[in-house]
Amino acid sequence: MFDHIQIKVKDLKSSKRFYTAALAPLGFTVQYEGGGAVGFGPKGAPALWLGEGDSRGSVHIAFAAKDRAAVKAFHAAAVPAGGKDNGAPGLRPDYHANYYAAFVKDPDGNNVEAVCHKEQ
Template sequence: MKSRQSPIPRQPIKRNSDALSTTASRLCSKPTSTPGADMLHHISIGVRDLRAAGAFYDGTLGALGYRRVFDGEASIGYGLVDGQDILLLNLCVDAAAPGDGFHLAFSAPSRASVDAFHRNGLAAGGRDNGAPGLRPDYGDAYYAAFLVDPDGHRIEAVINRIAA
């Protein structure tokens, strides 16, 4: 079966691998000297409506301290440093979210940011998949919120440490 591509030509994305790996390690609170600590370089997901997806992720990821670091005709990147995306949205006319069992969990700096992630996501067209709150089945300090984005991707914001 032939795969169909987006009608808009993709623009090359410039990345600085060393800086991104350092950023990813810091975000995951893993020491960079540990083999395998930089397991993921970035995640790309397909979206059918880049504008709607951008509005959704601007609000949800913005609440967690991330921002747009790349903005192209057919892609939007999110991270901390310009040009060093950790999450990339790609316009794809046939985009489909993965099935049951898959979700992306984003680290949150505070419980308040988890609450804002959920609130902003609902305001931008997301669907509730679990209100903010403690999840004792996952751990004593596991505080999370779950959403489904406009394209059907399941996402979570989580902080898993005792509130100070």
């Protein structure tokens, strides 16, 4: 649906460490780094950009996970990398019967989610 998104972060180094760990289980890696910015995504297609600067408020970003194991791995990697648990991996039936997600606050307070919509 979108080509890319950029969020401002206070400390690019700590945010890069967090997102590198959190996004690895989802198949996203650093694709660009320079000029005060870091771009993450699949090979050759950075879609999440971090730019050092003042945030204008928190955002919610949800990343698609290929399966429930990837959602669990995202959460397990994100918390020790500087994230704060904001919802352990599990079903969210209020959204729909197969909505399996985990939520973590990044170092700037953004709500980062990994979600899988498959039955198992």
